[in-house]
Amino acid sequence: MMKPVEIKIAWQGQSDCETCTIRSSALFAELNEEDFSKIHSPIDDLGYEANSPIYSQGESAQHVYTLRQGYVKLLHLNPDGTSRIVRLVRPGDLFGMESLLGDHYKHAATALTNAHVCKIPKNVISILGEESPRLHRQIVKKWGEALSQSEGWFSEINTGRIEVRLARFLLKLAKESGSFAVAPLFKREDMGLMMDVKFETISRALASMAEQGLISNITRLSVQIPNIDTLRNFSEKGI
Numbered sequence: 001m002m003k004p005v006e007i008k009i010a011w012q013g014q015s016d017c018e019t020c021t022i023r024s025s026a027l028f029a030e031l032n033e034e035d036f037s038k039i040h041s042p043i044d045d046l047g048y049e050a051n052s053p054i055y056s057q058g059e060s061a062q063h064v065y066t067l068r069q070g071y072v073k074l075l076h077l078n079p080d081g082t083s084r085i086v087r088l089v090r091p092g093d094l095f096g097m098e099s100l101l102g103d104h105y106k107h108a109a110t111a112l113t114n115a116h117v118c119k120i121p122k123n124v125i126s127i128l129g130e131e132s133p134r135l136h137r138q139i140v141k142k143w144g145e146a147l148s149q150s151e152g153w154f155s156e157i158n159t160g161r162i163e164v165r166l167a168r169f170l171l172k173l174a175k176e177s178g179s180f181a182v183a184p185l186f187k188r189e190d191m192g193l194m195m196d197v198k199f200e201t202i203s204r205a206l207a208s209m210a211e212q213g214l215i216s217n218i219t220r221l222s223v224q225i226p227n228i229d230t231l232r233n234f235s236e237k238g239i
Contacts, residue, residue, distance in 0.1 A: 043118055043119065043120050043121070043124065044118070044119040045068075045116065045117075045118060045119075046116070046117050046118075046119055047114070047115070047116055048070075048111040048114070048115045048116075048117065049111065049114055050111055050112065050113050050114055050115075051110065051111065051112075051187075052110065052111045053108065053109070053110050053111075054072065054109040054110060054111060054115075054117065055096065055105050055108065055109050056105070056108050057075070057076065057077050057105060057106065057107055057108040058104050058105065059104060059105050060103060060104060061096065061098060061099030061102060061103060061104050061105045061122070062099060062121065062122060063096060063099060063119045063120060063121055063122060064094060064095075064096045064097055064099055064100065064120045064122055064125055065094070065095050065096045065109070065117050065118065065119055065120065066092070066093070066094055066117065066118040066120065067089050067090065067091055067092065067093050067095065067115065067116075067117055068091060068116040068117060068118060069091055069114075069115060069116040070091070070111060070112070070113040070114050070115030070116060071088060071089065071090060071111075071112040071113050071115065071184065071186070072088075072089035072095065072109055072110065072111055072112060072115055072117070073085045073087070073088060073089070073109070073110050073112050073186075073190060073194075074086050074087040074088075074089065074095060074107040074108070074109055075107055075108045075109075075110060075193075076106070076107050076108075077108065083193065084193060084196075085190065085193045085194045086107060086154070087107075087146070087153070087154075088112075088153065088194065089109075090173075093142075093145070093146065094142040094146065095109060095146070096109065097142070097146065099122045100122055100125060100126070100139075112186050112187075112190060113184065113186070113221070125139065153172065154194070156168045156169075156172075157169045157194060157195050158195060158196055162195065162197060162201055162202070162205040163205050163208055163209055163214075163234075164234070164235055165195055166195075166202070166205050166206065166209065167209070167214065167231050167232075167234050167235035168235045169191075169194075169195070170183040170215070170223065170225060170231065171183075171228070171231060171232060171235055174225055174228060176228065180224050180225060180226050180227075180228075181224070181225040181228045182222055182223070182224055182225070183222065183223055183225060184221060184222055185206075185218070185219070185220065185221055185222055185223055186221075187199075188200075188202045188203055206218055206223070213226065213230075214226075214230065214231050214234055215231070
């Protein structure tokens, strides 16, 4: 069940895509006024608290989603009951794209942090995709980005010793703030699923990197990077 962030029940209604703050990086980046006039089904703005499900694996796939704020994990559940995070969705990313090809979602989507998403009916994508070459190009681009991220991202954080993998992970998400950078952290269990290690290993690796001066001010939700060039050098050379 969706858990709203700010109000008792999440507001649902036509989203103002034309003034969206992440429009330049989102699905509708290249659309013009004429394209928007073709959108007749509501595009919902929804808020989710951290750890809230967005959709389940095997659920009927009727929507595509764009992440506006926060982070979302795509989780694949195996027949033996084990699970694996197959993709980390970042702001501006598209997810749930399998709805455009099939009837059911192949993975479960869950908010890793408080998240703000746009829920787009797949018939909107189908109609605009047929009538707007601009949207078709953007869909192809976003699909390619998702495939590249899934393949490249997890190969980087699943090879090498754990400290090096964590360094690559933090560099991917880091945002510079003055003389240092800040990167988000998630539940250690989730990070362990991403890197295929136990959560205790994640905690030990973070502590080891702090002792080496590579990171500082570790909290439950974030970590500071005193010198991003030093961390990048460490990630490349492992020393």
